[in-house]
Amino acid sequence: MYAFLTGPMLWLSFAICILGCAWRAYMYVKGLNWQLDRVAYGHKPDLAVKGALKSIFHWLIPFASCSWRAKPVFATAFFLLHIGLVIVPIFLYAHVMIVAERFGVSWPTMPDGLADILTILAVLAGLFILLRRFGLSEVRIITTRQDLGIMAISLAPLVTGFVAAHQSGDGNGWLLAHIITGEIWLIAVPFTKLSHAVLFFCSRAQIGIDFGTKRGGQRGSGIVW
Amino acid sequence: MPEGIYCNKRPITTEEELKALLSDTRGTKYYEEMLSLEVDREKLWATIQKTCKSRTKTWLDICARCGLCADSCFLYLVNDCKPEQVPSYKIQSTLGEIIRRKGDVDNAFMRHAMEVAWSQCTCCNRCAMYCPHGIDMGVMMGYTRGLLYSQGFVPWELKIGAGMHRVYRAQMDVTTEDWVETCEWMAEEQQDDWPGLEIPVDKEDADIMYTCNAREPKHYPEDLAEAAILFHIAGENWTVPSEGWEQTSLSMFAGDWEACKLQVENVYAAIERLKPKRVIGTECGHAHRATVIEGPFWAGRPDGQPPAPYIHYVQWVAEALREGKLKIDPAKRIKQTVTYQDSCNYIRNWGLAETAREILSYLVEPGYLVEMTPNKEHNYCCGGGGGFNGIGKFRPQRNKALLTKRDQILATGAKLVIAPCHNCWDAIRDLEEEYHIHIDWSFLKPLLLKMVIVPEHLKPKDEDDGDEE
Numbered sequence: 001m002y003a004f005l006t007g008p009m010l011w012l013s014f015a016i017c018i019l020g021c022a023w024r025a026y027m028y029v030k031g032l033n034w035q036l037d038r039v040a041y042g043h044k045p046d047l048a049v050k051g052a053l054k055s056i057f058h059w060l061i062p063f064a065s066c067s068w069r070a071k072p073v074f075a076t077a078f079f080l081l082h083i084g085l086v087i088v089p090i091f092l093y094a095h096v097m098i099v100a101e102r103f104g105v106s107w108p109t110m111p112d113g114l115a116d117i118l119t120i121l122a123v124l125a126g127l128f129i130l131l132r133r134f135g136l137s138e139v140r141i142i143t144t145r146q147d148l149g150i151m152a153i154s155l156a157p158l159v160t161g162f163v164a165a166h167q168s169g170d171g172n173g174w175l176l177a178h179i180i181t182g183e184i185w186l187i188a189v190p191f192t193k194l195s196h197a198v199l200f201f202c203s204r205a206q207i208g209i210d211f212g213t214k215r216g217g218q219r220g221s222g223i224v225w
Numbered sequence: 226m227p228e229g230i231y232c233n234k235r236p237i238t239t240e241e242e243l244k245a246l247l248s249d250t251r252g253t254k255y256y257e258e259m260l261s262l263e264v265d266r267e268k269l270w271a272t273i274q275k276t277c278k279s280r281t282k283t284w285l286d287i288c289a290r291c292g293l294c295a296d297s298c299f300l301y302l303v304n305d306c307k308p309e310q311v312p313s314y315k316i317q318s319t320l321g322e323i324i325r326r327k328g329d330v331d332n333a334f335m336r337h338a339m340e341v342a343w344s345q346c347t348c349c350n351r352c353a354m355y356c357p358h359g360i361d362m363g364v365m366m367g368y369t370r371g372l373l374y375s376q377g378f379v380p381w382e383l384k385i386g387a388g389m390h391r392v393y394r395a396q397m398d399v400t401t402e403d404w405v406e407t408c409e410w411m412a413e414e415q416q417d418d419w420p421g422l423e424i425p426v427d428k429e430d431a432d433i434m435y436t437c438n439a440r441e442p443k444h445y446p447e448d449l450a451e452a453a454i455l456f457h458i459a460g461e462n463w464t465v466p467s468e469g470w471e472q473t474s475l476s477m478f479a480g481d482w483e484a485c486k487l488q489v490e491n492v493y494a495a496i497e498r499l500k501p502k503r504v505i506g507t508e509c510g511h512a513h514r515a516t517v518i519e520g521p522f523w524a525g526r527p528d529g530q531p532p533a534p535y536i537h538y539v540q541w542v543a544e545a546l547r548e549g550k551l552k553i554d555p556a557k558r559i560k561q562t563v564t565y566q567d568s569c570n571y572i573r574n575w576g577l578a579e580t581a582r583e584i585l586s587y588l589v590e591p592g593y594l595v596e597m598t599p600n601k602e603h604n605y606c607c608g609g610g611g612g613f614n615g616i617g618k619f620r621p622q623r624n625k626a627l628l629t630k631r632d633q634i635l636a637t638g639a640k641l642v643i644a645p646c647h648n649c650w651d652a653i654r655d656l657e658e659e660y661h662i663h664i665d666w667s668f669l670k671p672l673l674l675k676m677v678i679v680p681e682h683l684k685p686k687d688e689d690d691g692d693e694e
Binding site for chain 1: 278280282286287293295296297299311317353354522523528529573579602636
């Protein structure tokens with residue numbers, strides 16, 4: 001069971017995640033239409049690249065957009081959640097060791113203590129975002145079951161991974177749960193709203209090109225995100 | 226009754242149809258008929274499959290439902306933060322729902338969607354600046370309007386407006402003859418004060434071709450005279466086309482894309498016929514949006530550019546002041562508290578915030594300009610954009626929407642609002658009429674004429690002077 005989950009199933013999960021995301025990005029770009037979108041794709045490439053990068057950058061960096069600054073509490077929760085979900089797993093000592101053992105490549109890792117803190121903060125941030133969904137009427141009205149589902153799918157590997165790393169004794173139930181929930185998360189990415197892992201970049205680049213080449217990017221200070 | 230006499234899926238294409246619809250005062254019968262207008266579900270779904278591509282689909286799918294758009298929407302804020310006014314909700318409960326149901330929606334749904342599309346969104350695009358995914362609800366609401374229009378669910382005034390463009394290539398019944406006569410009349414009227422002033426019609430290879438808003442020749446022709454005087458003072462070599470002078474597009478507000486194309490092609494044909502070095506449009510926001518920003522795409526121009534460089538009036542004014550073609554008498558600069566209304570269409574959606582400030586630096590004595598909060602690209606809609614001003618059925622909602630601008634203006638303490646946009650100008654006039662906050666509002670042209678230094682050689686020589694010489 002353990003061998004299957006850490007062997008073929010892990011390969012399959014990563015393959016589905018990566019190929020699925022590539023497919024989503026490919027389909028996104030393929031479906032862009034200059035006349036329907038009313039954006040002159042392919043023209044003014046310098047402004048387009050500048051607009052796209054600016055649009056992504058201002059939202060990828062904490063508090064670099066007006067919207068993040070207008071909602072500091074939500075922005076903080078948002079970034080803590082994403083750091084826990086994306087940065088921590090990549091630089092986690094235990095994960096890097098597995099890669100090193102199997103493929104002989106490794107990269108710098110973060111101290112376990114920091115990883116623990118970031119994981120706890122990410123789970124708390126996720127719970128805060130969930131509570132906010134019910135607490136604020138403007139968020140409650142647009143919340144769907146999928147939004148709750150993907151939060152559960154995303155928090156599960158964090159919680160199980162944290163417990164697995166800190167449990168005493170040698171039962172590997174939590175570790176198995178961590179691997180299974182991690183794989184569910186990977187597989188869910190291309191098929192759910194988690195596809196924003198790649199479509200965020202597509203969508204932000206597109207609106208950046210729109211504002212950058214058409215809606216004033218060449219005048220004044222350009223669009224101010 | 227699947228199709229009404231007044232309310233149906235057919236666009237207006239003849240003068241007779243237009244007059245018939247106009248005769249239905251306030252659209253009483255039109256809206257009655259709308260109650261039983263059938264939805265052509267197959268056509269609706271077929272249209273969506275053909276025109277709803279990855280950008281819009283992705284916007285609808287990946288919306289994180291975070292609600293950050295709520296506070297970006299002035300209609301959400303001014304309507305007591307009603308959750309139904311959250312931009313994400315407005316688009317998901319209309320366009321999103323039509324797509325989820327594969328077009329299988331009924332009459333009541335479409336009438337509700339019409340109310341949302343035209344009274345709960347002015348397509349100001351402010352939400353696009355606040356959404357982490359860059360989702361532009363204004364653009365999507367424009368698309369939704371197109372779907373609704375194609376099914377006959379469109380406010381009465383905008384069905385007429387789109388029909389006007391189809392019949393007259395103008396938003397009002399101003400014919401080519403009316404227009405040319407107005408130009409001649411305005412030029413003649415000015416001869417005493419401005420000897421030699423011309424409004425040259427159809428002059429080829431001029432430096433400037435000027436286009437305007439049909440309301441100017443129809444209701445305030447003095448605006449055209451003012452434009453002519455300012456070009457005259459600046460010594461510009463300019464012209465107006467006899468055909469293709471109308472820059473606005475109520476069809477854009479209506480979502481009648483075919484009429485949008487017809488209208489803008491008429492202007493582009495004039496540019497190609499007269500070959501001006503560049504084109505300058507009047508002080509109108511949506512006219513600029515329709516003809517310069519979106520128009521090239523309707524007309525099938527893949528580079529997104531009109532046939533000649535096409536600038537907004539504020540760009541010409543800033544340039545004329547910068548280059549000294551227009552000189553302001555320092556003694557006549559504005560010395561009362563004044564504020565500037567940033568039009569969504571050419572400020573947020575065309576980047577002219579700093580250009581407008583450059584003009585103000587010439588016109589307003591330092592210390593007298595008080596900016597609204599927020600301002601520039603982040604400014605709120607005037608309250609009447611996207612066609613909202615003109616729809617009688619939604620007048621109460623529009624009047625409520627004006628409160629945002631009223632309070633923004635009041636907070637500045639300004640007594641004068643400079644509003645170089647017809648829609649904003651109207652909205653501010655209406656908010657003064659509705660709420661009496663004792664302010665004035667103005668386009669740039671009359672202000673410039675009050676302050677500009679007139680070169681000696683352009684002043685009328687009275688007869689006595691002539692004799693002495």
